[in-house]
Amino acid sequence: MSAAPAATSTTAAEVDFRGVGKAFPAARGGGSEPVRVLEDVTFTARPGEIVAVVGPSGCGKSTLLRAAAGLGRATTGGVGIDGSPVRGIDPRCAVAFQEPRLLPWRSVSANVSLGLPRGLPRAAGRQRVSELLELVGLAGHAGHRPAEISGGMAQRASLARALARNPRVLLLDEPFGALDALTRLRMQDLLLDIHVQDPTTVLLVTHDVEEALYLSDRVVVLGRPEGTGPAGIAEILDVDLPRPRSREDAALARMRGHLLGLLGVER
Amino acid sequence: MTHQSETTEQGRTGGPDPDGVRPGGALENAQGAAPDAPHPTPFRPRRGRGTAAAGLGLIIPVILLLLWHTLSSNGTFTPAQLPEPAKVLSAGVELARRGDLWIHVAISTQRVFWGFLIGAGLGLALGAWIGLSRWASMLAGPSIGALRAVPSLAWVPLLLLWIGIGENSKVTLVAIGAFFPVYTTVSAALQHVDRQWIEAARSFGINGLRLFTTVQLPAVLPSVVSGLRLALAQGWLFLVAAELLGASMGLGFLLTDSQDNGRTDRLLLAILLLAILGKLTDALLGLFERWTQRRWGAVSST
Structure with missing residues (x-):
């Protein structure tokens, strides 16, 4: 991905998800088949890019993030950072969890x-x-x-x-999910300020479609094609608007309707 | 559970005291549905609360002493049943003058000291091993659990048979008594350290010994200290048991010897001395607790 802006390429890293899948062992007493949560997720976050991952709950959003951080291993496929695969806790990544964990x-x-x-x-x-x-x-x-x-x-x-x-890659696992609405908006602006000062690659898992559209360059939408079974990428949406954006932007509102439609189909 | 040392917390942070905040509780507190405003400053304990508490704590002993004096001097109890406090004191003075008192106190304290040191040390080591390694827990956990199920005094005949009636068997029995409270609290506390903290620390490349000293040790310190205190109390209990069963010196021996000779005054003296020694040694552990809080900044468990 040589399209990355030159200014950011010194610190920010490229994150490459290749055929990432995750299956959990079958619950006791259930079928012997492992439960497949995520299947064949392939996309690349360019250096310095903010990529949001949205999807219905339980579809494996956090699994993707944990695979990039080296906190959890994908069952199939793998994650590469600047071309070298993630094995174990990766010093190039830093994670902020949904809970502060201080x-x-x-x-x-x-x-x-x-x-x-x-x-x-x-x-x-x-x-x-x-x-x-x-x-x-x-x-x-x-x-x-x-x-x-x-x-x-x-x-x-x-x-x-x-x-x-x-970090060369900042991994955010629903970091603002537990906050009240006003605090969440402030935190989103703070994140953008930080990104301007230190434009690392940001991977943001969120269940908030507006948050994803306000912050990110691209939104990766995970979904289950048949309503059940493992989730995969339903769509990758380019949010081709300069930041800072207006939360009332008409184009964002259209995309919001589109994304909600995508997610609503899954329910 | 144990007392808290608000003075050290205050001195260290210089801010509001996280008084009575357990590790888990603090997390809930910090991530709960709290609005984006600082928590109100908790109530700051007054200075001099320590002396006030000490004064308050003396009220019941003084009442008991007065009651004892009244009941023993007005004929409710015969002197053989309950001698006057003054008689007990003079029995103590007499024993002290003959030099016996110090020998009894010294030998008992020494047995508890070594037994506690060995038992608590082993309890810490094994508890840490079992608590940190799931493999070790599966391997040795059940066996230690089974040993723990044996009422510890049941070891006495075996100890006498194997080690003899000398010092070693008594120190061993005290060590057995001190071992299990420490082992149990340390291993359980380590197994229940919040997984989220450990994972967060690991995600920042903190592992091994550094993970232990940054996350696990501070998280379990309050439990370790309460385990040590339980162990010390149990150590004194087992000391008396050991000395009752076969000794020629020590406070337990003073108890049986006084019983045999009908010296109720000495019997009461031995009991009072055990109470005082137990409280004093527990206070030493309290000092240790404060030191750990200064050193590691652990949140005291209350």
């Missing part, structure tokens, strides 16, 4: 520092953490414990922790 006994800054790459000198690490806290607007809460900050703040800390790793 360690409650550590301060916000100590939690963020968990994401720092190993071998970074202490002073440089401290500098990086305070920069990131500034970036996500938590500079005033560096010393707080996770229990003392709100859900939105915790999610920002989780994002900062992922960024601390200097």
Whole structure:
């Protein structure tokens, strides 16, 4: 994918999903056939691109992300980052989960520092953490414990922790899903700000179609062709609009109707 | 469960105290349907609460002492049943003057010290092994569980047969008593460390020893400390059992010896000494707990 903008190609990586499938062992007492959740997912996220993955719940969106992070292995196919396959936890990726997953006994800054790459000198690490806290607007809460900050703040800390790793691919697993509507909109804008400053490749799993359209360059829609059975790619939608976008954009509204139609068919 | 040390938490964070927040609870708290505003500052405990608590804790012992004095001096109980507190004190002074008291106290404390050290150490090591490795848990878990099911005093005849009546059998029995509370709490706590924290840490390349010291150890520290405290209490229990069954020194021996000689005053003295020693050694573990909180910044479990 040489179409990538030259400015981003130094840090952002290409993520290549090739025939990714996932099957889980059959439930006890059920049939002996493994349950196939995902089948033959093939697409490529270009360096610096924001790709959203949407689909009905349980269709294996997170499975894709976990395969890219090396947290879970695909049953078939595989994921390549800049041409080399992902084997185990990949240092080129950083994940922000749906839950902030902050360690409650550590301060916000100590939690963020968990994401720092190993071998970074202490002073440089401290500098990086305070920069990131500034970036996500938590500079005033560096010393707080996770229990003392709100859900939105915790999610920002989780994002900062992922960024601390200097990832070439940022993997976001419904990171704003548990937040209230207003906080979610703010977090989306924060993500775009971050992406402007540090344009890594972003893979965003979400169940929110509007979020996907507002943020991403392309939307990968997963769906089950026959209503049951394993999910696959139903469509890849190009959102060919410059950012920042207006949430009321007429073109986005049309695409939204189209995507909802695609997803609605599956129910 | 155990007491919390609000003073250390306060001193360390300098912010509102996450008073009584368990690791799991904190997570729920942080990810719950909380609005995007900081939680209200929790109630900050007043300074000097420690001395107030100590004063409050003394009320019942003083009442009991007064009751004891009244019941023993007004003829409700005969001196053989319940001697006056002053008599017990003078029995203590007499034993101390002869030098016997210190020998009893020292030998008992020494047995508990070594037994606790060995038992708790083994409990920590085996508990960590079983708790961290699913393979180890499947291999050795059932066997240790079966050993735990044996009432520990049932080992006494075997210990006497194998090790003899000397110091080693008593230290071994105390060690057995101290082992299981530590083993059980440590292995269970490690197995129940939030998988999500571990996965998050692993996703940042943290694993092995670093995963243990960053996630697992701080997460289980409160359980470890309460396990150690249980183990210490059980250690004293088993000490007395060991000394009742065959000893020529120690507080357990003082108990049986006093019973045989009809010295109720010494009997009560031994019981009081056991209470004081148990409380003192438990307080030492309390200091250790505070130290771990400073060192690892663990959230105290309350």
